[in-house]
Amino acid sequence: NSQAAALLTHSSLAESLEAEGVAVLAMDAPQPELVDGKAPEVAADGGDPAYIMYTSGSTGAAKGVVVPQRAVTRLVRGGDSASLDATKVLALLAPASFDASTFEIWGALLNGATLVVPPGDQLPELSRLEEILKSSGVTTLWLTAALFNTIIDEAPEVLDGVEELLTGGEALSVSHVSRALAVLPKTTLINGYGPTENTTFSCR
Secondary structure, rough: OOOEEEEOHHHHHHHHOEOOOEEEEOOOOHHHHHOOOOOOOOOOOOOOOOEEEOOOOOOOEEEEEEEEHHHHHHHHHHOOOOOOOOOOOOOOOOOOOOHHHHHHHHHHHHHOOOEOOOOOOOOOHHHHHHHHHHHOOOEEEEEEHHHHHHHHHHHHHHHOOEEEEEEOOOOHHHHHHHHHHHOOOOOOEEEEEOOOOOOOOOOO
């Protein structure tokens, strides 16, 4: 459906992922064109695709949204969704298949900030999440509304030290927002809203 020309994977999975007309490249194996330490020249502009994000949409049928390079730049450079600069530390909590990861990954990398990637492929337990946030000095965090509600209900102290907290993905609970504002007076709470088609945030 996406007409991908290549698939990046690991050697242990390469055989099981072979597909006709698609080059399977193992990231943990040397690639012939990179042996001399030179990457191929690539030219791209703002209108070229950065990625395709699949969303079920309102119909329940998978739909690929082509997100251009300029949309990622609009999200994390010079916008007002959050204060992003080289002094910030962001945590990658969203899976790569969820567009919030665009804000987390590129918000850090395109602003010289630090990106903290927790170990494992599951969201850590709240006590472990607190340890990661505090030991890494995370300043900027994005949470789904459901996770935000859970943390505010069960352990709001997990978020102590976070300077900017963005939350969204669905309508926010007024009672949870009110409690967060009361128990986290040093944290700026931002309601980030936007469908995948608009690249993560349309308004805040």
